[in-house]
Amino acid sequence: MLKLKVLILLALIFVSYSQAEEFYVKKQLLEKIATKYKVFAKKRFFFLQQTLDEVVDGSDLEKLEAVNEFFNNVRYSSDMKVYGKKDYWATPWEFLGKDRGDCEDYVISKYFALRYLGIKPKKLFFTYVRSTKFKQPHMVLTYFKTPRSEPLILDNNNRKIFPASKRKDLTPIYNFNGEVLQKGKKKKSHKKWDQLMLNMKRKKI
Amino acid sequence: MTLFKQIAIMLSIFLIIILSTVLTLNFQSANQSVQDRLYEDAKNTATSLSLSLGSANGDISMMSTMINANFDSGAYKRITLVDVEDAILYERKNETEVIDVPKWFLNLVSIKAPIASANVSAGWSQVGILNVQSDNSYAYMHLYRILKSLLLSFTIIAIIGLIILNLLLHAVLRPLKEVQKQAAAVIRNEFIIQKKIPHTKEFKDVVLGMNAMVTKVKAMFDKGNEELQQHRELEYLDKTTGLKNRKYLIDRLPEYLKVDSVSKGGISIIVALSGMIEANEKLGRRDVDKLFSEIADIFRHSSRIYKNSIVARMNGTEFTILLPDCPNEDAISLANNIYTSATDLIEEYELNNEETFISIGLYEYSHMDSIAQLLSHSDNALAQAKFNKTHIHLEKAEEAVEVMGKEAWKLIINQAINKNRFNFTSWAVVDAKNKKLVHNVLSINLTLDKHTSYSYAKFMAPAIQSGLSCDIYKNVVHMLLKTPDMILSASTYSLRLPSEYLEMPETYEEISNLLRTSASTLPFKLIIELPDRMVRKDSKYIKLYKELFEQYNIDIGIFEFIGESDDYQYLQDLRPVYIKGESTYFLTQSTQALSALRLITDSIGISLIAVGVMEKQTLEELTQKHITIIQGKATELIEF
Numbered sequence: 001m002l003k004l005k006v007l008i009l010l011a012l013i014f015v016s017y018s019q020a021e022e023f024y025v026k027k028q029l030l031e032k033i034a035t036k037y038k039v040f041a042k043k044r045f046f047f048l049q050q051t052l053d054e055v056v057d058g059s060d061l062e063k064l065e066a067v068n069e070f071f072n073n074v075r076y077s078s079d080m081k082v083y084g085k086k087d088y089w090a091t092p093w094e095f096l097g098k099d100r101g102d103c104e105d106y107v108i109s110k111y112f113a114l115r116y117l118g119i120k121p122k123k124l125f126f127t128y129v130r131s132t133k134f135k136q137p138h139m140v141l142t143y144f145k146t147p148r149s150e151p152l153i154l155d156n157n158n159r160k161i162f163p164a165s166k167r168k169d170l171t172p173i174y175n176f177n178g179e180v181l182q183k184g185k186k187k188k189s190h191k192k193w194d195q196l197m198l199n200m201k202r203k204k205i
Numbered sequence: 206m207t208l209f210k211q212i213a214i215m216l217s218i219f220l221i222i223i224l225s226t227v228l229t230l231n232f233q234s235a236n237q238s239v240q241d242r243l244y245e246d247a248k249n250t251a252t253s254l255s256l257s258l259g260s261a262n263g264d265i266s267m268m269s270t271m272i273n274a275n276f277d278s279g280a281y282k283r284i285t286l287v288d289v290e291d292a293i294l295y296e297r298k299n300e301t302e303v304i305d306v307p308k309w310f311l312n313l314v315s316i317k318a319p320i321a322s323a324n325v326s327a328g329w330s331q332v333g334i335l336n337v338q339s340d341n342s343y344a345y346m347h348l349y350r351i352l353k354s355l356l357l358s359f360t361i362i363a364i365i366g367l368i369i370l371n372l373l374l375h376a377v378l379r380p381l382k383e384v385q386k387q388a389a390a391v392i393r394n395e396f397i398i399q400k401k402i403p404h405t406k407e408f409k410d411v412v413l414g415m416n417a418m419v420t421k422v423k424a425m426f427d428k429g430n431e432e433l434q435q436h437r438e439l440e441y442l443d444k445t446t447g448l449k450n451r452k453y454l455i456d457r458l459p460e461y462l463k464v465d466s467v468s469k470g471g472i473s474i475i476v477a478l479s480g481m482i483e484a485n486e487k488l489g490r491r492d493v494d495k496l497f498s499e500i501a502d503i504f505r506h507s508s509r510i511y512k513n514s515i516v517a518r519m520n521g522t523e524f525t526i527l528l529p530d531c532p533n534e535d536a537i538s539l540a541n542n543i544y545t546s547a548t549d550l551i552e553e554y555e556l557n558n559e560e561t562f563i564s565i566g567l568y569e570y571s572h573m574d575s576i577a578q579l580l581s582h583s584d585n586a587l588a589q590a591k592f593n594k595t596h597i598h599l600e601k602a603e604e605a606v607e608v609m610g611k612e613a614w615k616l617i618i619n620q621a622i623n624k625n626r627f628n629f630t631s632w633a634v635v636d637a638k639n640k641k642l643v644h645n646v647l648s649i650n651l652t653l654d655k656h657t658s659y660s661y662a663k664f665m666a667p668a669i670q671s672g673l674s675c676d677i678y679k680n681v682v683h684m685l686l687k688t689p690d691m692i693l694s695a696s697t698y699s700l701r702l703p704s705e706y707l708e709m710p711e712t713y714e715e716i717s718n719l720l721r722t723s724a725s726t727l728p729f730k731l732i733i734e735l736p737d738r739m740v741r742k743d744s745k746y747i748k749l750y751k752e753l754f755e756q757y758n759i760d761i762g763i764f765e766f767i768g769e770s771d772d773y774q775y776l777q778d779l780r781p782v783y784i785k786g787e788s789t790y791f792l793t794q795s796t797q798a799l800s801a802l803r804l805i806t807d808s809i810g811i812s813l814i815a816v817g818v819m820e821k822q823t824l825e826e827l828t829q830k831h832i833t834i835i836q837g838k839a840t841e842l843i844e845f
Contacts, residue, residue, distance in 0.1 A: 125324070125331070144331065147289030151329050164329035174256055175326040181334070188244060189322065 024049055024116045025093065033205050037097040044096050048113070056117055064143055064154060064161055067113045072159045074109075075100045089196045093205040106156040107141045108196065114141075121179035122147070126193075130171040131157070142175065207385075209378050213371065220366050228359045235351045240316060243339040247321035250275060250284075251337040255323035258286070258335065263327040269295045280340040282318055286325065288333040299340055306349040314348060316341045380408040387415050394780050394809035396423040422808045429804030430773045436798040437768060443518040445494045446501035452793060454517040454525055456767045458576045459787050459817075460738070461513075461529060465665040465674065466572040467705055468513065468529035470602070472536035473568045473579055475587040476504070476543065478522045480561035488554060496554055500524075500563075503546045507539050525583070533569055533599060540565045540597045564590040567599040573666065574602075614667035617659075621651045622676050627684060628652055631698065633840050634814060637824060638833035640845040643814075644697035644732060646836060649681055678706040682716060685731075686723040699732035699762055704739035713749055724757035732782060734762040740779055741770045751779055764816070766790070768798070773805050783812040783834070788823050791815050791832045799830055 025033070025045050034042040048070060055066040077100035079088040092109040095101045101109075107126055114124060123144050131138040134157075142151035142164070151164045158167070178193030188194050254275050261267035268286060276284050276297040283298040318341040325332040380403030390397040396419050399412050441453040461468060478500070485493050501518070508514040508526050515527040528536060547563045566587030570579045582600055590598035621627060631645040651659040668674045685700060706712055733754060740747050740763060754761055761779060766786040776784075784806065791799065791813070806813055815827050818837035827835065 127326075127329075142329065147331055172326065172329045174259060174324070175331060176324045181322045181324065188248070188319075191248075 024052055024113065029093065029203055029205070032203075033093055033097050036205055037099075041097045041099070044099060048096065052113060052117060060119060060123075060143070060145070061152075061161075063114060063117045063119060064152065067110050067117070068154045068161055069159070071095075071106050071109050071113070072156055074106070076102065076156060078102055089192050091196065091199050091204050093203070097205055103139045103156055104192075107139050107154075110141045110154050112200075119143075121177055125151070125175040125177050127151075127153075127172055128174040128176075130173060131169060132171060133157075133169045137173075138170070140170065208381065209374060212378070213374055216370055216374070217367060220370065221363060224359050224363050224366070228355055231355055232348075232352060235355075236314065236316065236348055239344045239348055240319060243316075243341065243344055244319040244321055247281075247319065247337040247339045248323075250279065250281070251321040251323035251335050254284075254337070255325045255335045258325045258332065259327060261327070263330070263332050265294055268325075268332075272297060280343055281337060282340045283320075283336070283338040285336045286333055287336070289331050294333060305342075306345050310349050310352070311345065314345070314352075316344045316348065318344065377405075379403075380405055380412070384408060384411050384415065387412070387419070391415065391419065394777070394811075396426070396777070398423075425804055426773075426777060426808040429801045429806075429808065432801035433768060433773060433798065433805065434771060436795070436801055437771075440795070440798055441769070446498050446518055448501050448504070448524070449515060449517040451517060451519045451525075453769075454515055454519070454527070455576065456787075456790050456793065457515055457769075458527075458579065459789070460765050460767075461527065462570075462572055462574055462576060462579065464573070464662045465669060465703065467669070467703070468572060469666070469670055470569065470571040470574075471511075471527065471529040472531045472533070473570045473583045474526040474528065474536065474540060475519070475566045475568075475583045476524045476526065476547075477564045477566075477587055477591070478561070479564065479591070480556075481522050483560045484554075484556050487556060492554065496550065499550055500547055503543055503550070507543055507546075523587075533567075533601070536567050536569075537597070537599060540567055540599075544595070544597060562596060564593075564596040565598075566590040567597070569599065569602045571602050611667060611670060614664070615671040615673070617653065618651070618664060618668050618671060618673045618677070621653070621664075622673065622680050625680060625684065626652055627677070627681055629685070632836070634699075634834060634836045635840040635843050635845060636834050637828060637843050640843060642696070642845060643812075643834055644699055644730075647685070647698050647700045649677075674703070675706045675709055675712075678702060679712070679715065683719060686719040686727070689723070689727050689729065697730040697732065699734050701734040701764055704736050707735065707739065707746055707750065713746060713753070716750075717753055720753065720757045720759075724759070730760070732760040732762045734764045734785065735781075737763050737766040737769075737784075740781075741775050747779065768794075768802060776805060776811065777809050780809060781811055783814050785814045785816050785836065788815040788818045788827060788832075788835070788837070791830060792823070792826055794830075796830075803831070 023030075025048075030042060030045055033045060051066050051070045055063045058066070074095065079085050079102050082088075082098055082100055082102075083090070087104075089108060090098075090101050090105040092112050095105040095109045104126075111124055111126070115121065125142045125144065127140050127142045129138050129140055130136075138155075138157070140156075141154040143154065144151045152161050153164055153167050153170065154161055155167070155170075158169075164170075164172070176190055176193075178189045178197065181189035181193075254271065257271050258268045261271065272284050272286060272295055275281075281297075281299065283296070285296045285298075286294045288294050318339045320336050320338045322334050322336050325335050380401075383399055383401065383403070387397050387399050398416050398419055402412055403409050441449055441456075443450045460466070461471075478497075481493065484496070488496070501516070501524070504516045504524060504526055508516050508528060511528045511531055513529050514531075515525070517525050517527075519525050528539075531539075544563060544565055548558055551558050551561050551563075564587060566583055566585070566589065568579065568582040568586045570582070574582075586598050586600040589600065590596055627649045630648050630650050632648070633645055634643045635641070636643050648661045650661065651664045653659075665674065665677075668677055681700075682702070733750075735747070735750070751761065760782040762783045762785060763776075763779070763781045764785040766784045767790050768786075794802070802813070805811075812834055813832055814834045814836060815832045816836040818824055818827065818835040818839040820839060821842055824835060824839045824842070827833070
């Protein structure tokens with residue numbers, strides 16, 4: 001009788017644990033990605049999940065490095081080549097599914113992965129910068145430990161994370177965070193962001 | 206409510222609901238697009254201003270100046286710059302709210318200008334968030350203009366739509382209107398055949414059905430009319446002379462012998478031809494018939510000048526000439542002329558005037574005589590004439606011992622007219638078969654004081670003699686319409702109006718004015734009875750009265766009917782609710798004549814009423830002839 005009670009208790013614990021566990025990409029969506037982008041894409045998402053799982057309990061910096069490292073392995077390609085459009089903000093599923101994208105796509109995927117890992121939105125910003133090296137507009141993800149601290153730069157061109165002061169090759173132009181701007185039940189914040197959110201809601205892959 | 210109205214109301218409500226819904230949706234959409242526009246404007250400002258603010262490197266005074274420049278140049282409600290901890294760094298807001306729209310519109314429509322936000326940074330570091338809210342007064346004015354133009358255009362659309370709807374409904378339901386007219390005509394016993402057959406199948410079937418029905422009923426009426434005409438010729442005409450016969454005289458006499466007869470009396474002449482057997486032997490039947498015919502022409506010719514005179518062949522050798530209002534002297538002169546002319550004629554036929562001669566008995570009748578009295582007195586006069594040398598004898602009326610003289614009556618009646626001393630009394634017309642009251646017939650009494658009252662039969666004869674009958678009727682009609690409360694029961698009442706009153710030039714106008722003011726308040730249903738003699742003449746007044754009474758929902762009845770007309774179309778034109786005839790008239794009609802009359806009356810919904818039914822036996826005889834609605838003393842025998 002005691003054994004049975006223990007078994008039931010264990011079963012209940014297992015069930016509740018399973019329900020609490022939420023994958024970055026849900027199973028149903030993963031199957032669709034697999035169907036569309038074949039088995040390698042599915043594997044990429046598996047590795048992403050593995051990477052995220054490894055740092056889920058780590059510090060913010062560990063999370064930043066893991067995510068930055070993982071996505072910087074994706075090949076750079078212009079929107080025109082991948083999507084036939086001059087400028088397109090891809091969902092994380094499109095980005096990793098196609099395994100290529102431009103600077104905004106890196107920023108988006110890193111942002112949502114870090115959000116999955118529990119980093120608060122007010123610490124993360126999409127930053128429009130000018131790359132003095134390539135002399136062209138660019139976007140990076142910036143991490144502010146506190147609102148007034150020096151941000152860390154997550155860039156796809158420079159694979160390592162540096163404080164902003166170390167990135168002399170980048171001139172900041174404009175910071176924004178759609179989630180922060182949407183505070184107070186606003187339906188709109190930033191046109192590109194709003195479109196991206198709509199695509200994510202529609203599970204665009 | 207008519208079908209047209211029901212459909213029109215339904216479709217109008219439907220149209221208005223649709224238009225209102227479209228109007229509301231249009232307005233909501235306009236409202237939404239105005240709010241979107243407000244947001245887009247605010248967002249554009251927020252983004253461009255936040256980029257500019259970035260160049261200030263966190264210098265609050267510089268940023269405030271930039272915000273002021275933007276705020277003052279555009280239509281904004283509020284621009285706020287908050288730092289990363291949500292503390293306000295700088296704020297501008299428009300305090301004055303001057304919105305040039307009516308207050309009700311402000312209460313009705315709520316426009317909340319959305320707030321657009323943008324991050325502000327200085328280099329890599331964050332400054333805060335810029336919130337921009339556009340001024341909504343412009344949006345209110347814009348929306349108000351939209352609402353006005355929407356209301357105007359939708360009102361125009363609604364009016365045009367309703368007009369088109371009305372025209373369409375009229376076009377679609379026109380056949381139904383025609384059907385309705387035809388149905389109403391059937392109810393009024395009119396025979397309208399609709400020639401324009403509608404295309405809509407349902408209407409077409411109804412019209413064809415009604416046409417068939419109306420055709421059949423009309424055929425019934427025509428057949429009855431034709432039969433009755435033929436019958437009238439057989440029933441009332443003497444074939445040899447073309448004169449009326451005894452039956453005709455008997456049927457007509459009640460009209461002359463009644464208290465309220467137009468004529469107070471006159472001369473009844475019986476002419477008898479003696480020696481006709483010898484004449485037959487001498488001349489043969491054909492020539493004797495010719496002789497009769499020529500003698501008849503003499504009678505006809507002699508009586509022509511007397512209005513309402515009757516010449517009838519009573520039997521093989523006797524003729525009656527009834528001359529209302531003919532003085533004795535004129536009658537004697539006329540008799541002499543007839544005698545001379547007839548004697549000359551007999552001589553022309555080479556007959557012996559010792560053997561073949563005429564005798565003329567004259568009787569000075571009074572309208573108070575009964576038929577039997579008139580005939581027996583006339584016979585007496587003839588018997589006397591036969592023994593006279595001149596073969597002419599006048600029997601004068603017995604001087605009636607009058608309680609009151611003519612002048613005394615005149616005084617009383619005038620007094621009654623001036624002081625309005627008439628009051629109504631009524632008696633019942635009863636359906637003996639169904640044992641129920643059909644209507645009440647109104648009559649009048651003359652009440653001088655508590656103890657002195659005269660019935661209609663008593664005062665009407667002297668009134669006619671004094672020429673006051675029309676004044677009495679004028680008084681009575683006024684009393685009936687102006688003080689209908691005198692008649693207590695709220696049932697159906699009939700009032701008989703004589704032709705001499707109706708044909709007075711001013712009567713129509715008087716009745717018309719009275720009805721205009723009082724008809725709607727009458728507490729009972731009124732039937733006006735008109736004399737058959739007047740209506741069958743198609744007098745110009747009849748059409749006027751018919752239209753007048755129809756207008757006020759007053760039915761028409763016919764009295765003193767003896768089926769004398771050549772054509773009964775007038776019954777269809779007048780459409781009375783009933784025909785009243787003397788019980789003797791109905792009883793003396795043959796079965797064929799009565800069924801022909803029934804065919805006519807049934808096809809146009811007219812009841813037959815026998816009046817003067819005094820005894821149970823008469824009632825039974827009438828019932829056998831299917832005349833079951835009666836008026837007279839016998840109604841008291843029926844319990845209902």
